[in-house]
Amino acid sequence: xxxxxxxxxxxxxxxxxxxxxxxxxxxxxxxxxxxxxxxxxxxxxxxxxxxxxxxxxxxxxxxxxxxxxxxxxxxxxxxxxxxxxxxxxxxxxxxxxxxxxxxxxxxxxxxxxxxxxxxxxxxxxxxxxxxxxxxxxxxxxxxxxxxxxxxxxxxxxxxxxxxxxxxxxxxxxxxxxxxxxxxxx
Numbered sequence: 001x002x003x004x005x006x007x008x009x010x011x012x013x014x015x016x017x018x019x020x021x022x023x024x025x026x027x028x029x030x031x032x033x034x035x036x037x038x039x040x041x042x043x044x045x046x047x048x049x050x051x052x053x054x055x056x057x058x059x060x061x062x063x064x065x066x067x068x069x070x071x072x073x074x075x076x077x078x079x080x081x082x083x084x085x086x087x088x089x090x091x092x093x094x095x096x097x098x099x100x101x102x103x104x105x106x107x108x109x110x111x112x113x114x115x116x117x118x119x120x121x122x123x124x125x126x127x128x129x130x131x132x133x134x135x136x137x138x139x140x141x142x143x144x145x146x147x148x149x150x151x152x153x154x155x156x157x158x159x160x161x162x163x164x165x166x167x168x169x170x171x172x173x174x175x176x177x178x179x180x181x182x183x184x185x
Contacts, residue, residue, distance in 0.1 A: 004138050007081045012134040014167040019127035022174055026120045034116040038180045046114035048177040049123050052170055056126045058150035059166050063133055066147045066159040070140040077141045087161035095168040096175040
């Protein structure tokens with residue numbers, strides 16, 4: 001691992017821990033539990049994971065475009081990166097425990113029947129992609145580029161906020177998936 005600024009090292013660790021935690025959790029989920037919806041008819045474990053894959057891929061693609069802009073403009077890291085006030089509020093709204101539910105945009109609605117092995121592999125690969133993107137971010141000041149949300153283009157955050165939003169979003173839905181498993185009968 002190259003020399004990452006402390007802020008990025010922390011985020012990289014979050015994605016690494018998410019990979020370890022989710023791999024352990026998903027290994028314990030039975031095939032019969034994976035696509036089963038909970039009694040309240042909320043999302044199944046599979047739908048939680050599929051949603052994270054779809055949103056994660058969109059955000060990774062957006063983040064990569066931001067990295068290219070930083071490289072083109074040679075906007076290098078010069079010191080501490082901070083979240084904007086609005087970025088901090090958005091992260092807090094996504095972070096578990098869930099304080100407020102949001103309707104997922106249509107393009108991010110999960111499939112209802114998902115292959116556990118394929119979804120698990122794709123989700124773990126997504127964590128690798130995030131860790132690679134964080135590693136590639138080391139020389140750049142991620143607060144210097146604003147990127148549109150893939151869901152709502154008029155909402156823009158710094159690339160730095162986007163990293164933490166995605167880490168928090170993953171924690172949120174992994175916790176949701178764990179709750180589903182606990183409540184399955």
